[in-house]
Amino acid sequence: MDKPFAINLLNKEGVSERTIRHSIAVSELAVEIAAEISKKKNLIIDLNLVETGGLLHDLGRSKTHGIAHGIVGAKILRNLTNDTNINLGSCDKIFIEKLARICERHVGAGIDKDEAMIIGIGEMAYIPETIEEKIIAHADNLVDEDKVAGIEQTVENFERKLGKNHKAVKRIIELDAYINALLK
Numbered sequence: 378m379d380k381p382f383a384i385n386l387l388n389k390e391g392v393s394e395r396t397i398r399h400s401i402a403v404s405e406l407a408v409e410i411a412a413e414i415s416k417k418k419n420l421i422i423d424l425n426l427v428e429t430g431g432l433l434h435d436l437g438r439s440k441t442h443g444i445a446h447g448i449v450g451a452k453i454l455r456n457l458t459n460d461t462n463i464n465l466g467s468c469d470k471i472f473i474e475k476l477a478r479i480c481e482r483h484v485g486a487g488i489d490k491d492e493a494m495i496i497g498i499g500e501m502a503y504i505p506e507t508i509e510e511k512i513i514a515h516a517d518n519l520v521d522e523d524k525v526a527g528i529e530q531t532v533e534n535f536e537r538k539l540g541k542n543h544k545a546v547k548r549i550i551e552l553d554a555y556i557n558a559l560l561k
Contacts (some may be wrong), residue, residue, distance in 0.1 A: 383432040390439040404431025407516035430479035450480035484550035
C-alpha cells in the first residue's frame with residue numbers, strides 16, 4: 378500500500394479534506410521522527426508502515442468523530458482483506474492488521490481496558506505497543522489540524538476534557554518523554 382492508495386481510500390470512505398490534511402501532516406511528522414530515531418538509535422523501523430499508518434490513523438472519522446473512530450477505522454481496514462473488488466497490490470493481511478492496530482491504538486496515547494469498558498468500545502486495552510504505533514500516536518498528539526503545535530497544547534486540551542490527574546493525560550506525557558528520549 379502506498380501514499381496514493383491511502384489517500385484514495387480516505388477519499389473513497391468519505392473522510393473530510395480537513396481530516397486528510399491533518400493525516401498528511403501526521404504522516405510526514407511521524408516519518409521524520411521515525412527516520413531520526415532509526416538513525417540515532419540504529420533501530421529498524423518500518424517507514425512505509427509509519428507513512429501509511431499516519432495517513433490512515435483517522436480513517437474511522439469517515440463514520441464518527443467520537444473516541445471510537447480508531448476502532449471504526451480498524452474495522453474498515455480489516456474489511457478490505459475480504460473485499461474482492463479492491464486490489465491491495467503487494468499489501469498483505471499482516472500489513473493491513475498492523476495498520477488496523479495503529480488506528481485502534483493512536484487515540485491520545487492509547488486507551489486502557491478500564492477506560493475502554495467505561496466508554497463502551499470493548500473489553501481490551503488499546504495502548505500503542507510497537508515503535509511504529511507509538512511514533513504515530515505521538516505525532517498525532519503534536520499535530521493540531523495540519524500544523525505541528527507541540528505537546529503542551531495537547532496536554533492542556535486533554536486536561537480540560539478529562540482533568541489534570543487523568544491517566545490518559547499521564548500516558549500522553551509518558552509517551553512524549555519516551556519518544557524524546559529516543560531522539561536524543
